[in-house]
């Protein structure tokens with residue numbers, strides 16, 4: 001699947017030569033599925049997958 005630049009910019013931002021992720025993306029749901037930011041974890045709004053912050 002090809003991501004359009006416009007779509008990419010919603011989730012990434014360029015800083016120098018690095019691509020910075022604005023949001024943590026759900027590893028199960030794939031690109032476009034943002035994970036909610038919580039104090040000690042990220043939770044996917046789609047599948048409710050939880051990733052505990054290290």
Ligand SMILES: [Zn+2]
Pocket residue numbers: 026027028029030033044045046047048049
């Ligand atoms: Zn998910």
